[in-house]
Amino acid sequence: MKAPSFSYARPGSLSGVFELLERHGDRARVLAGGQSLLASLNLRLSAPELLVDIACVPGLTGITVAGDKVRIGALTTHRQIERSPEVARHLPLLAQAVRNVACAAIRNVGTFGGSIALADPAAEYPACAVALDATFVLAGRAAERRVRAREFFRGLYETALRPGELLIAGEFPVSGDGYRSVFLELARRRGDYAMVGIAAHARTAGGRISDARLAFLAVSGTPVLAVRAAAALEGRPPDARTVAAAQAALGDELEAPADLYASRATKLHLARVLLGRALGALAR
Amino acid sequence: MDDTLPTTLIVNGERVTRNVAARQHLSDFLRDELGLTGSHTACEHGVCGACTVRVDGAIVRGCLMLAVQANGRKVDTIEGLSDSGEIADLQEAFHRRNALQCGFCTPGMLMAAQDLLTSQPEATREEVREHLSGNLCRCTGYQAIVDAVEDVLGSRRRGRK
Ligand SMILES: Cc1cc2nc3c(=O)[nH]c(=O)nc-3n(C[C@H](O)[C@H](O)[C@H](O)COP(=O)(O)OP(=O)(O)OC[C@H]3O[C@@H](n4cnc5c(N)ncnc54)[C@H](O)[C@@H]3O)c2cc1C
Ligand code: FES
Ligand code: FES
Numbered sequence: 001m002k003a004p005s006f007s008y009a010r011p012g013s014l015s016g017v018f019e020l021l022e023r024h025g026d027r028a029r030v031l032a033g034g035q036s037l038l039a040s041l042n043l044r045l046s047a048p049e050l051l052v053d054i055a056c057v058p059g060l061t062g063i064t065v066a067g068d069k070v071r072i073g074a075l076t077t078h079r080q081i082e083r084s085p086e087v088a089r090h091l092p093l094l095a096q097a098v099r100n101v102a103c104a105a106i107r108n109v110g111t112f113g114g115s116i117a118l119a120d121p122a123a124e125y126p127a128c129a130v131a132l133d134a135t136f137v138l139a140g141r142a143a144e145r146r147v148r149a150r151e152f153f154r155g156l157y158e159t160a161l162r163p164g165e166l167l168i169a170g171e172f173p174v175s176g177d178g179y180r181s182v183f184l185e186l187a188r189r190r191g192d193y194a195m196v197g198i199a200a201h202a203r204t205a206g207g208r209i210s211d212a213r214l215a216f217l218a219v220s221g222t223p224v225l226a227v228r229a230a231a232a233l234e235g236r237p238p239d240a241r242t243v244a245a246a247q248a249a250l251g252d253e254l255e256a257p258a259d260l261y262a263s264r265a266t267k268l269h270l271a272r273v274l275l276g277r278a279l280g281a282l283a284r
Numbered sequence: 285m286d287d288t289l290p291t292t293l294i295v296n297g298e299r300v301t302r303n304v305a306a307r308q309h310l311s312d313f314l315r316d317e318l319g320l321t322g323s324h325t326a327c328e329h330g331v332c333g334a335c336t337v338r339v340d341g342a343i344v345r346g347c348l349m350l351a352v353q354a355n356g357r358k359v360d361t362i363e364g365l366s367d368s369g370e371i372a373d374l375q376e377a378f379h380r381r382n383a384l385q386c387g388f389c390t391p392g393m394l395m396a397a398q399d400l401l402t403s404q405p406e407a408t409r410e411e412v413r414e415h416l417s418g419n420l421c422r423c424t425g426y427q428a429i430v431d432a433v434e435d436v437l438g439s440r441r442r443g444r445k
Contacts, residue, residue: 038348
């Protein structure tokens with residue numbers, strides 16, 4: 001299908017963006033890579049009057065390391081993340097995750113900020129950001145503020161972004177010494193959104209798992225941090241008994257509602273399988 | 285801010301300027317305004333890859349980019365790649381390996397395959413499959429397509445030595 005009619009503006013500054021968003025309110029939509037927004041317009045799932053293209057706003061692209069933080073600008077593409085030596089070195093979780101995002105042609109255009117702002121429950125970055133305890137930088141006309149990823153995702157496609165606000169960047173703590181990361185997902189086709197996925201990050205020194213952050217994707221409206229499973233692992237070597245205890249704990253904390261393709265039982269089973277594989281990979 | 289905007293692109297090396305409706309995506313612009321019907325449109329929501337073209341050297345979904353977003357940029361279509369001879373060996377391999385039947389997916393497949401051939405000349409069969417995973421073929425199946433791309437990976441490698 002074809003998109004409905006809309007107007008298009010490409011302001012060259014942040015203040016230009018804020019002005020348009022303020023003037024047009026909820027009749028305007030921010031356009032970043034367009035890899036989700038234009039698809040939904042072509043499907044006529046929404047009909048904004050104005051697209052505000054942020055591609056020409058300076059300062060929103062790029063990956064920088066400062067102290068113990070990696071900052072990823074909102075307009076950084078999936079491709080740039082995939083190829084970034086800084087991400088490979090300091091955020092191995094994200095480096096693994098990005099390979100599961102769509103296909104090469106979409107990764108060339110889709111952006112980090114677009115994926116976070118959209119907050120698809122089956123998207124990879126939100127779960128990684130929750131696992132790594134990242135912080136998002138949001139800016140509105142009046143002020144800039146920071147919101148932890150763990151408080152940013154509020155519900156299905158619902159985030160802490162207020163009307164007229166823009167996501168500017170994500171700030172990730174660099175992976176600490178002795179920590180390892182594993183990202184795994186199961187999808188029905190390569191490049192498709194996940195049926196279930198896990199973003200796992202933990203200290204693995206001395207053959208024991210501690211400080212595990214296990215964020216699951218596609219099991220709820222938002223990424224879910226499995227704290228009970230993590231507690232079952234704390235300070236233990238990931239032997240068969242410990243892994244089984246962590247897998248059992250998931251039953252209490254993952255909602256995993258049935259979707260078009262899988263029942264709750266199937267989803268929970270797949271989440272347990274992925275947790276087992278992730279722990280195996282962490283221990284290796 | 286407007287419904288139509290003057291837009292200038294370099295398409296297959298030639299500069300074109302048109303007044304473009306904001307809602308028109310790049311594939312429709314190329315097909316309807318410029319008569320370049322080599323790149324196809326099917327799903328128009330990013331799933332099939334039939335619309336793949338190159339913008340500033342990188343493959344993109346033509347159906348998920350507005351023509352006005354491509355303002356000032358360089359666009360290469362299958363017509364350009366074909367006429368310049370850039371993919372003559374790849375086209376020949378598709379023919380030889382029976383890598384097409386109806387040909388609907390073929391322009392997109394060739395664009396994606398050429399992107400891999402230039403960016404990952406040492407790609408394995410698994411990497412070929414991975415790179416073409418965003419391009420759907422509804423009749424030939426994928427083995428023959430992957431075979432053709434592997435042939436060209438090999439012949440270009442030998443050519444470089
Ligand atoms: C076939 C297909 C398969 C895909 N598979 C996956 C997948 O497996 N995993 C995955 O994660 N994604 C997938 N995607 C989506 C893709 O990753 C998108 O690039 C991403 O979700 C959105 O980024 P974008 O830059 O294209 O944003 P856009 O489409 O431009 O915008 C998306 C939404 O975010 C808002 N927005 C964008 N940027 C900002 C900002 N800086 N501040 C505030 N609001 C903003 C827009 O207003 C819009 O509502 C897929 C897409 C397609 C078409
Ligand atoms: S027509 Fe563009 S991906 Fe199908
Ligand atoms: S050859 Fe017919 S769709 Fe691929």
